Amino acid sequence: MPEPPVRPERPLLPQMRLDELLTxxxxxxxxxxxxxxxxxxxxxxxxxxxxxxxxxxxxxxxxxxxxxxxxxxxxxxxxxxxxxxxxxxxxxxxxxxxxxxxxxxxxxxxxxxxxxxxxxxxxxxxxxxxxxxxxxxxxxxxxxxxxxxxxxxxxxxxxxxxxxxxxxxxxxxxxxxxxxxxxxxxxxxxxxxxxxxxESRQRERWRSASTEITTRLLSGVAAEEVLAYLAEQAREMVDADIAAVMLPDSQDGYLVAEIAEGAGAKELLGMAVEVEGTECGSVYRRGEGVMVADLRELALPFPPEYDFRPGLLVPLGSPHHARGVLLLGKAGLSSPFNPAALGMLSAFSGQAAVALELAEARHDAERLVVLEDRDRIAKDLHDIVIQRLFASAMTLMSTVRMIADPEAGNRVQRTIDDLDETIREIRSTVFALQATTEVQEASLRGRILTTVENAAHTLVCRPGVGLDGPIDASVPDDVGDHVLAVLREALSNVARHASADEVHVSVQAEDGELRLEVGDNGVGIPEQGRRSGLRNMAERATGLGGHFAVSPRAGGGTLLEWVVPIG
Structure with missing residues (x-):
């Protein structure tokens, strides 16, 4: 049987080409x-x-x-x-x-x-x-x-x-x-x-805020309220997380956060920064604002839980005439501030300088009225009251010789002695009334009371104050500066960490040493916490040849003792 014919194989090339084309x-x-x-x-x-x-x-x-x-x-x-x-x-x-x-x-x-x-x-x-x-x-x-x-x-x-x-x-x-x-x-x-x-929205907000500040100034609103409004508006306008108004203390050596708005505002109140050798102090002295890439580089005493990085430092006032510094900061992952914000806030913060100028002028006017009243009262006491008491004492002295009863004579003599003592006390009061307010404020006693008063609004209570001994006469100026710094730091720590509703400050100058005690009934010092403030206070005491101690207070709370020699 013959074999079937072999069919030729079908060429594969067209098929492969078609697949390539399809692919x-x-x-x-x-x-x-x-x-x-x-x-x-x-x-x-x-x-x-x-x-x-x-x-x-x-x-x-x-x-x-x-x-x-x-x-x-x-x-x-x-x-x-x-x-x-x-x-x-x-x-x-x-x-x-x-x-x-x-x-x-x-x-x-x-x-x-x-x-x-x-x-x-x-x-x-x-x-x-x-x-x-x-x-x-x-x-x-x-x-x-x-x-x-x-x-x-x-x-x-x-x-x-x-x-x-x-x-x-x-x-x-x-x-x-x-x-x-x-x-x-x-x-x-x-x-x-x-x-x-x-830009149009910022200009509108700036115009509205400026008008509001001007209105408040003309209506006689307290400078603290005006500055608080300025801090709030500035924080909102530049989208900051924190805003603080830092004003100089009575000696112009520290800038203290008197007003704060935003995250961590309560903890920031009372924060003190030295004027000399710091960026804040440089802005305050020069009157020129700066942008800060990272606030951590300024070593500001922020609480550790607040990671503020981008910052703005704006002077309150004109160059070389600043009244304080407006500090603004953003949290760590926020974008830096827009450079245009610095110029805008510099003009805006000029309103705060006006507030401080007006408040100072108003304070001077009120102080002048008080001094005039004090002078009038002193003259009345000297020219009328003392003269009448002195005349009464002279009349009684002439009457003593006419009294036959010894007991009655002794009573009249004691009355004469009481009148003499009263005259001496009134004369002392007259001298005190005639003393100028500037002298009182420049004394260490006055500065201590001012420091406590400034810290009072950051606490939930008004601290009690005890001042004993010749504080003004026996404490050197450099030691006085140290005790004020320690007192400021101690009260700031109480406000931020103690949760106390009772605080007492005692300053004693006796037996050749100055003793500062600050006690509270708060929660005490935690085992794990920042110690930089306490370390600074201890170094100040050691540098002056004294000692420093912090211990639990009887009945709860903390007692701080800072003692240095002054003799």
């Missing part, structure tokens, strides 16, 4: 769909950014949208000032722990300044290889890939978008650069509108 079509469809999705996401981002006039919200949405569009793990928007430095930084993707490891935000140096300087995008597969690789703070998370795009508002570079580390581990490509550049271009218009709205 390419699918890939192009996938690219088209991906491009459509990204364009759709871009349009959604542009609409979202342009749908709000609040500048902070616009910047935050812009940063998040850029990270989402290119699948970036980390993103940041650095707002630049007129010097090209980053004045505000909006982060995305960072954890709180990562930020706590960094001393400050990136400040727009080195690699981060490239988009601003060159006004064009920068895309790198390994940023460490770039010759300008620096400008990242210590503790910054490790990053490799990089995409930086400038944001221009008309001809001005508003800031830069920084993106690093794609989630899939890949590098940023041309499409990523193009879509972020398109987002930045569209965002420029939204940012310009938001800035105009923000």
């Amino acid at each position: 390419e079509v699918q890939a192009r469809l996938a690219d088209a769909l991906s491009t459509r999705d990204r364009l759709h996401s871009l349009l959604e981002a542009v609409v979202s950014i342009g749908g709000d006039l609040d500048l902070a919200t616009v910047l935050r949405r812009l940063t998040k949208a850029a990270a989402h569009l290119v699948n970036a793990r980390y993103a940041g928007l650095g707002v630049v000032d007129h010097n090209g430095n980053v004045s505000e930084f909006i982060p995305v993707g960072f954890t709180e722990e990562q930020f706590r490891r960094m001393p400050h935000y990136p400040r727009g140096k080195g690699l981060l300044a490239y988009p601003t300087r060159e006004r064009r995008s920068l895309r790198l597969s390994r940023m460490q290889d770039h010759p300008s690789f620096h400008g990242f703070p210590e503790g910054h998370p490790p990053m490799t890939t990089f995409l930086g795009v400038p944001i221009q508002v008309r001809d001005e570079v508003f800031g830069n978008l920084y993106l690093t580390e794609k989630y899939d581990g890949g590098e940023f490509d041309e499409d990523d650069e193009a879509i972020v550049s398109a987002l930045a271009t569209a965002a420029g218009v939204a940012i310009a509108n938001a800035r105009l709205y923000e």
Whole structure:
């Protein structure tokens, strides 16, 4: 039987070519769909950014949208000032722990300044290889890939978008650069509108607050109330977490937080900062405000639970004529203050200087009235009361010789002696009334009473005060300054930590030593707590050859004893 004919094999090449074509079509469809999705996401981002006039919200949405569009793990928007430095930084993707490891935000140096300087995008597969690789703070998370795009508002570079580390581990490509550049271009218009709205809103708020302060000043409201209103308005206008009005003490050696608004306000009241050698003191002396990148660098005695970093120090008054300092701070993960806020608040805080000037003038006028009344009373006591008492005593003295009964004579003589003692006491009162208020306030006794009075509003009770011995005559000036500093720190600790409703202050000068005691009925000193304040008080005592002790008080609470020699 013959074999069937062999059929020729079908060629495979056309089949393989068809598969390749189908695969390419699918890939192009996938690219088209991906491009459509990204364009759709871009349009959604542009609409979202342009749908709000609040500048902070616009910047935050812009940063998040850029990270989402290119699948970036980390993103940041650095707002630049007129010097090209980053004045505000909006982060995305960072954890709180990562930020706590960094001393400050990136400040727009080195690699981060490239988009601003060159006004064009920068895309790198390994940023460490770039010759300008620096400008990242210590503790910054490790990053490799990089995409930086400038944001221009008309001809001005508003800031830069920084993106690093794609989630899939890949590098940023041309499409990523193009879509972020398109987002930045569209965002420029939204940012310009938001800035105009923000400036008009700030001007309106400033005008309203200034009018309110002027109204309160003219109506005779107390300076403390006006300053409290100023601190509240300033904190709200610049979106700060804390605001404190720091005024000089009677000796102009310390700035004391007399008024505080916001987080930790109660703990901040009474905080004292030396004028000499500190940034706060420099602002107070020069009358020029400053922005502070990290308030922790100023070593201010903030409670440890409040992590204030970005800060503003604004003088209350004109240059070389400041009456105090307005301190504002933001919590650790907040963006720095806008530089424009410093100029605005400097003008606004001038209102506070007017409040203090008017309060001082009103106080001087009231003191003049008191002094005039005291002078009139002293003259009446001297010219009328003493003369009448003296005449009565002379009449009784002439009558004694006419009394035959010895017992009656003795009674009259005792009455004459009582009149002499009364005359001496009235004369002493006259001398006290004629003493000037300035002399009383300059004395150590007066300064101690003023310090206690200033601290009283931070406590839930008014402290009792006992002053014994020749304090003004026997205590040297340098020791007096130390005792005031220790007293101020002790009362501040009671206000912040003791939860006491009874406080007593005792100052004694006797047997060649000065003894300061501050007792309270509070919760006592915790085992685990800050000891820097107590250490400073101990060092002051040791430096003067004395000693310092803190012990539980009988019946509950704490007793602080600070003793130094004065003989």
